[in-house]
Amino acid sequence: MVVRTYPEFSTHYPLLLKTFMQRPVRLYPDHIGLVYRNHISAEYQRFTWRQWYARTCRLANALARLGVHAGKPEAPGDRIGTMALNTHRHMELYYAVPCSGAMLHCINVRLAEEHVVYTITHAEDKVLFFDDVLLPMVESVYDRIKDTVQAFVYMSDQPGLPETVIEPLYAYEELIAAEPSDFDWPYLHEDTYATLCYTTATTGQPKGAMFTHRALYLQTLHLTALANFNNDPQTERLGENDVPMITTPMFHIHAWSQPFAYVFRAAKIVLPGTFTVEGFCDLVQTEKVTHAAVVPTILALLLESDEIDRYDLSSLVSLGVGGGALPLGLKEKIEKRIPNMRAASGYGMTETAPVSVTAFVKKHMHDWPVEKLDQVRVKTGLPVPGLEVEVLDGDGVPVPRDNKTIGEIVVRGPWVMEKYFKDPRKTAEVWYGDWFHTGDLATVDDEQFLTIVDRMSDVIRSGSEMVPTVLLENLAAMADFVLEATVVGVPDPVWGEKAMAVVKLVAGSDKGPHDLIAFLKAEGVEKGKITKWMLPKLVAIVDEIPKTSVGKFSKRLIRNRLDKFLAKAVEV
Amino acid sequence: MVVRTYPEFSTHYPLLLKTFMQRPVRLYPDHIGLVYRNHISAEYQRFTWRQWYARTCRLANALARLGVHAGKPEAPGDRIGTMALNTHRHMELYYAVPCSGAMLHCINVRLAEEHVVYTITHAEDKVLFFDDVLLPMVESVYDRIKDTVQAFVYMSDQPGLPETVIEPLYAYEELIAAEPSDFDWPYLHEDTYATLCYTTATTGQPKGAMFTHRALYLQTLHLTALANFNNDPQTERLGENDVPMITTPMFHIHAWSQPFAYVFRAAKIVLPGTFTVEGFCDLVQTEKVTHAAVVPTILALLLESDEIDRYDLSSLVSLGVGGGALPLGLKEKIEKRIPNMRAASGYGMTETAPVSVTAFVKKHMHDWPVEKLDQVRVKTGLPVPGLEVEVLDGDGVPVPRDNKTIGEIVVRGPWVMEKYFKDPRKTAEVWYGDWFHTGDLATVDDEQFLTIVDRMSDVIRSGSEMVPTVLLENLAAMADFVLEATVVGVPDPVWGEKAMAVVKLVAGSDKGPHDLIAFLKAEGVEKGKITKWMLPKLVAIVDEIPKTSVGKFSKRLIRNRLDKFLAKAVEV
Incomplete structure (x- = not known):
């Protein structure tokens, strides 16, 4: 049947x-x-x-x-x-x-x-x-x-x-x-x-x-x-x-x-x-x-x-x-x-x-x-x-x-x-x-939570170490005076690459590069969230951070116009 | 490739x-x-x-x-x-x-x-x-x-x-x-x-x-x-x-x-x-x-x-x-x-x-x-x-x-x-x-809600009408004095089948068959939930209603021992 x-x-x-x-x-x-x-x-x-x-x-x-x-x-x-x-x-x-x-x-x-x-x-x-x-x-x-x-x-x-x-x-x-x-x-x-x-x-x-x-x-x-x-x-x-x-x-x-x-x-x-x-x-x-x-x-x-x-x-x-x-x-x-x-x-x-x-x-x-x-x-x-x-x-x-x-x-x-x-x-x-x-x-972590630290293509290779840029960006954004922050690698003759922070301050802020580093030391290094060698070596304060078509920070655009950003950067 | x-x-x-x-x-x-x-x-x-x-x-x-x-x-x-x-x-x-x-x-x-x-x-x-x-x-x-x-x-x-x-x-x-x-x-x-x-x-x-x-x-x-x-x-x-x-x-x-x-x-x-x-x-x-x-x-x-x-x-x-x-x-x-x-x-x-x-x-x-x-x-x-x-x-x-x-x-x-x-x-x-x-x-209903009124095999066919037993059971259960109630069809020479309610009262209740019918009239017929011809013609007050293997009322067991239930039933 x-x-x-x-x-x-x-x-x-x-x-x-x-x-x-x-x-x-x-x-x-x-x-x-x-x-x-x-x-x-x-x-x-x-x-x-x-x-x-x-x-x-x-x-x-x-x-x-x-x-x-x-x-x-x-x-x-x-x-x-x-x-x-x-x-x-x-x-x-x-x-x-x-x-x-x-x-x-x-x-x-x-x-x-x-x-x-x-x-x-x-x-x-x-x-x-x-x-x-x-x-x-x-x-x-x-x-x-x-x-x-x-x-x-x-x-x-x-x-x-x-x-x-x-x-x-x-x-x-x-x-x-x-x-x-x-x-x-x-x-x-x-x-x-x-x-x-x-x-x-x-x-x-x-x-x-x-x-x-x-x-x-x-x-x-x-x-x-x-x-x-x-x-x-x-x-x-x-x-x-x-x-x-x-x-x-x-x-x-x-x-x-x-x-x-x-x-x-x-x-x-x-x-x-x-x-x-x-x-x-x-x-x-x-x-x-x-x-x-x-x-x-x-x-x-x-x-x-x-x-x-x-x-x-x-x-x-x-x-x-x-x-x-x-x-x-x-x-x-x-x-x-x-x-x-x-x-x-x-x-x-x-x-x-x-x-x-x-x-x-x-x-x-x-x-x-x-x-x-x-x-x-x-x-x-x-x-x-x-x-x-x-x-x-x-x-x-x-x-x-x-x-x-x-x-x-x-x-x-x-x-x-x-x-x-x-x-x-x-x-x-x-x-x-x-x-x-x-x-x-x-x-x-031990509770199974993931924390993204970087894109493989964005991570900075400094000496034999990896600098996870997203981790640094999240830390920087915790500062009262920071509106947006991104971190990119720039070529360095000694280390291969070193980290540069590109930062937009909140309106009216009078803070500068050294304040950022001080903040990252206090909130990051001293609290064990990052190591000292992860700290950016350069900080550029800018009016606008370039964005991608979907509103993410565009590290590619920064790298394409690196001279412009380096000109604004301060060694820290 | x-x-x-x-x-x-x-x-x-x-x-x-x-x-x-x-x-x-x-x-x-x-x-x-x-x-x-x-x-x-x-x-x-x-x-x-x-x-x-x-x-x-x-x-x-x-x-x-x-x-x-x-x-x-x-x-x-x-x-x-x-x-x-x-x-x-x-x-x-x-x-x-x-x-x-x-x-x-x-x-x-x-x-x-x-x-x-x-x-x-x-x-x-x-x-x-x-x-x-x-x-x-x-x-x-x-x-x-x-x-x-x-x-x-x-x-x-x-x-x-x-x-x-x-x-x-x-x-x-x-x-x-x-x-x-x-x-x-x-x-x-x-x-x-x-x-x-x-x-x-x-x-x-x-x-x-x-x-x-x-x-x-x-x-x-x-x-x-x-x-x-x-x-x-x-x-x-x-x-x-x-x-x-x-x-x-x-x-x-x-x-x-x-x-x-x-x-x-x-x-x-x-x-x-x-x-x-x-x-x-x-x-x-x-x-x-x-x-x-x-x-x-x-x-x-x-x-x-x-x-x-x-x-x-x-x-x-x-x-x-x-x-x-x-x-x-x-x-x-x-x-x-x-x-x-x-x-x-x-x-x-x-x-x-x-x-x-x-x-x-x-x-x-x-x-x-x-x-x-x-x-x-x-x-x-x-x-x-x-x-x-x-x-x-x-x-x-x-x-x-x-x-x-x-x-x-x-x-x-x-x-x-x-x-x-x-x-x-x-x-x-x-x-x-x-x-x-x-x-x-x-x-x-007009809001798309379904209301189950019966199993096809349990519905009572009385004259040319259908008596939906689950609807009656739900109404009966609203009475203060009712603990459990089920309704089954019993053979009738005139109508083919007529409805019998089998009821277990709450402990200590002194209510009886006519109270049930009065309740069903007041809450059912007068409020338009059932029609008058749906009212049970017989009510049997019992100590225990037979259950199936999964705890549902067993209408089959009632039908199998119908004489026993009819003996307790009162015409109403």
């Missing part, structure tokens, strides 16, 4: 992003789901889940009409490029594209133009959706991408199309208005590729990390488990009544997967276009935002501004900080300015989708005094449950848990990238010996 | 129970992980996670030595039977068996002996682990299972082996003491079968529902997401510092998957052997238990006892109630007796692993007054996120959301059973038309 057993609806029920998309529209069709504020006009738009879902269905129908094809495991669907800020339309693309089987390629519009062109042509984007404010950039690269891209879609709050050479060009709102408001979302195989995210190309060309529906689904589920397990009394659980603002650019590794997690939990999602201090504050006050996630340099922007004192930011309880270490000093400064709010760190990289290690308070720490807890919260943290993470020495052996010995972070698990798009050689550089190699250096 | 891409550590990283097992031993090796109290001797045993893990490794080595073979997808590993209560040893079996690739078959020791024999021989259990208190039962069935079972293992807090004909017989503690305390857990395929759970055979022979590692893993992850999403101010998140007691028998559909969820979150797990009021109270008081889950009839046992007033039960904050509807009346009564504690309902069945629908407070309800919230909390609830659940009428169309129209609950999703073990015919009875058919009847 042969009996159908429906594995596709049981054992192999696919883990798909459409499950996330359909939850809020089913449970809360008439609740406001998305709030978008145009960062230029300051105009608000609000959408119920039903409205957002209908627009997303219309978009999926439009994609089909444009001839976009679905993929299957090992055979990516058509790539759909986006050059867009954090808008409701971008959120529609985030679901319509992967849920109809195509592959979402969010283009990092802060990359150099040559890299933007490279990623579009390397990805072979069939359709390119772009925001009105990015029209000049698209026009500027048009000649180099027009043979690749078959259709362009212009996204604007204003009706109509601009005068431009770009063609064929469609207006987003007209395109979707013509389509039916329902769509029969396919039961894709869960290994169908959903997103293509290029790295930021600090060295060489960007590499395209590919993620399947399964990988993104499982990352979200494990992060909700993490929220349950974490014993931090100040960490809110990821609830439906939270009001998260997606501050992280949606063109940067799918905004740390927030668009997936927030839709699944049916939270009201606040979208600021792009980050501005004024827009951030206005949205927090108006929408009663409770959660946001930023890179450390955004914290510095907030600190520098007088604006934040003019708004009621009391709803904001939690700020996740990733894309760079969270120095305790910076944490303390921002928490003084926004009193209800607590900042905590996270770590990841494009290839880990990205979240892989986060701040965590262990069960026996939950009633520790706040000062002691804060020390824990700024550690890079513990692996997210479900991921295997180790720190290996040069021989591939886990480093001792002594909080001192430095090794490379390696990772494996359900949401680690399997391979780069069309790039087996680069894949082989990171995947070997059963582990994905992150290129990040860390120590491990 | 051919490059290894390690899909087994990324895209296809397997979802395995070993991930749960390894988390607490890595993070909290020296914390107490399990507390077991022998329900006869009242002696306590405590194990750190390191100790429990070492014992589990020893057990896995012992299984290998006994010749137990691992399975792979579509080819189940050897079945390992357990006849055991809620003990630390059973928790070791819960992980050592599936994580080494074999299939855990927990035998429901409350089934009739013929069914116990049937499940052991149908499952072809290769090894049978049993508790000392169950020796008489094993001896009694020994002749009928000795050709199937190749080895028996005796589990006891006392050293040595009993005088018995059973052979070959090993003592658990000696067996594992001889083995190494580490084990190289394989990276199984996630579709490897982990458990085999037989239904309770209310009609016909028990059926064996099979679950893979993936199914159990995903159920746990989605339940943690549910804990985040639920807006009930009284629902605790599933944290590491909770102290759950596993009260549900571990031989009943893997104790509602609590052994998986609690180990993953590294909570201290409290194991009472078997449920007794005194043991329950002693453990809550001693271990500061915060959470437990029970069937409704256990609530009635607690209510009947004076014992609970002699203990400090103030740590207990949450009681999950499944395996039967939670009548609001019962909820109110138990919350009066244990003041910090809140009860909430859940629904599932063996074939759904089991949790599929649970109490849920939607986002706009979180600040509702407690009386109004309690009405929500006793509804069967909303589908667990990640599951598709519908209520279909006879034509396979979803019923209107009018809280009235009755349909059958159908389910599909990652942790729904794909098929019964060696039983394609029974599989075809439940899996057809793209859905698993539960045989449970429910209504749906």
Whole structure:
């Protein structure tokens, strides 16, 4: 007797992003789901889940009409490029594209133009959706991408199309208005590729990390488990009544997967276009935002501004900080300015989708005094449950848990990238010996906490010793008078390299290089956190520290213009 | 260029129970992980996670030595039977068996002996682990299972082996003491079968529902997401510092998957052997238990006892109630007796692993007054996120959301059973038309909440109408003077069937059949919850309502001895 057993609806029920998309529209069709504020006009738009879902269905129908094809495991669907800020339309693309089987390629519009062109042509984007404010950039690269891209879609709050050479060009709102408001979302195989995210190309060309529906689904589920397990009394659980603002650019590794997690939990999602201090504050006050996630340099922007004192930011309880270490000093400064709010760190990289290690308070720490807890919260943290993470020495052996010995972070698990798009050689550089190699250096303590001390490419080799620059940067940021600090290696005839600190002071400070060294001696050397030979030999006080496309300190740009920084540096 | 891409550590990283097992031993090796109290001797045993893990490794080595073979997808590993209560040893079996690739078959020791024999021989259990208190039962069935079972293992807090004909017989503690305390857990395929759970055979022979590692893993992850999403101010998140007691028998559909969820979150797990009021109270008081889950009839046992007033039960904050509807009346009564504690309902069945629908407070309800919230909390609830659940009428169309129209609950999703073990015919009875058919009847309201009104096999057909018995039972339980109530159909020459209420009164009550009918009229008919023709035509006041092997009211036993109940019944 042969009996159908429906594995596709049981054992192999696919883990798909459409499950996330359909939850809020089913449970809360008439609740406001998305709030978008145009960062230029300051105009608000609000959408119920039903409205957002209908627009997303219309978009999926439009994609089909444009001839976009679905993929299957090992055979990516058509790539759909986006050059867009954090808008409701971008959120529609985030679901319509992967849920109809195509592959979402969010283009990092802060990359150099040559890299933007490279990623579009390397990805072979069939359709390119772009925001009105990015029209000049698209026009500027048009000649180099027009043979690749078959259709362009212009996204604007204003009706109509601009005068431009770009063609064929469609207006987003007209395109979707013509389509039916329902769509029969396919039961894709869960290994169908959903997103293509290029790295930021600090060295060489960007590499395209590919993620399947399964990988993104499982990352979200494990992060909700993490929220349950974490014993931090100040960490809110990821609830439906939270009001998260997606501050992280949606063109940067799918905004740390927030668009997936927030839709699944049916939270009201606040979208600021792009980050501005004024827009951030206005949205927090108006929408009663409770959660946001930023890179450390955004914290510095907030600190520098007088604006934040003019708004009621009391709803904001939690700020996740990733894309760079969270120095305790910076944490303390921002928490003084926004009193209800607590900042905590996270770590990841494009290839880990990205979240892989986060701040965590262990069960026996939950009633520790706040000062002691804060020390824990700024550690890079513990692996997210479900991921295997180790720190290996040069021989591939886990480093001792002594909080001192430095090794490379390696990772494996359900949401680690399997391979780069069309790039087996680069894949082989990171995947070997059963582990994905992150290129990040860390120590491990006796409670299993990781602390990132440097990128392998940034660590300074001075004599026979390694100077871990991130460790120095975190220490420096603890000084009251320091707003931002980075440390780079400069060539030295005796030691090979020596450390130079590049520092931006808080406004009005009259401190100088020797104050920094005195501080590092007192807080670092005397407290046993660093050794004396790690101290910078040069300190440059500057007005601005160069940043990468995602807001990290750009050590490459400093090295490229080293003379300029050396001219400002003082030997200490 | 051919490059290894390690899909087994990324895209296809397997979802395995070993991930749960390894988390607490890595993070909290020296914390107490399990507390077991022998329900006869009242002696306590405590194990750190390191100790429990070492014992589990020893057990896995012992299984290998006994010749137990691992399975792979579509080819189940050897079945390992357990006849055991809620003990630390059973928790070791819960992980050592599936994580080494074999299939855990927990035998429901409350089934009739013929069914116990049937499940052991149908499952072809290769090894049978049993508790000392169950020796008489094993001896009694020994002749009928000795050709199937190749080895028996005796589990006891006392050293040595009993005088018995059973052979070959090993003592658990000696067996594992001889083995190494580490084990190289394989990276199984996630579709490897982990458990085999037989239904309770209310009609016909028990059926064996099979679950893979993936199914159990995903159920746990989605339940943690549910804990985040639920807006009930009284629902605790599933944290590491909770102290759950596993009260549900571990031989009943893997104790509602609590052994998986609690180990993953590294909570201290409290194991009472078997449920007794005194043991329950002693453990809550001693271990500061915060959470437990029970069937409704256990609530009635607690209510009947004076014992609970002699203990400090103030740590207990949450009681999950499944395996039967939670009548609001019962909820109110138990919350009066244990003041910090809140009860909430859940629904599932063996074939759904089991949790599929649970109490849920939607986002706009979180600040509702407690009386109004309690009405929500006793509804069967909303589908667990990640599951598709519908209520279909006879034509396979979803019923209107009018809280009235009755349909059958159908389910599909990652942790729904794909098929019964060696039983394609029974599989075809439940899996057809793209859905698993539960045989449970429910209504749906305009907020999507399901309310179970009956089993399809229990619903009373009176004239052309259906009398939903669970609805009546829940109403009856709201009466102060009712401890337990069930409703069954009895043959009637005019109507085909008519409803008989079988009621156990609270101790000392002087109420009678007419009081019940008066109550049902006032609270049911007049408030529009039931129609007049649904009222029972007979009421029997009894000392004891027969129960099934899992503590539900046994309507079958009532029907089997109908004359006895009719003799006590009064026409109303």
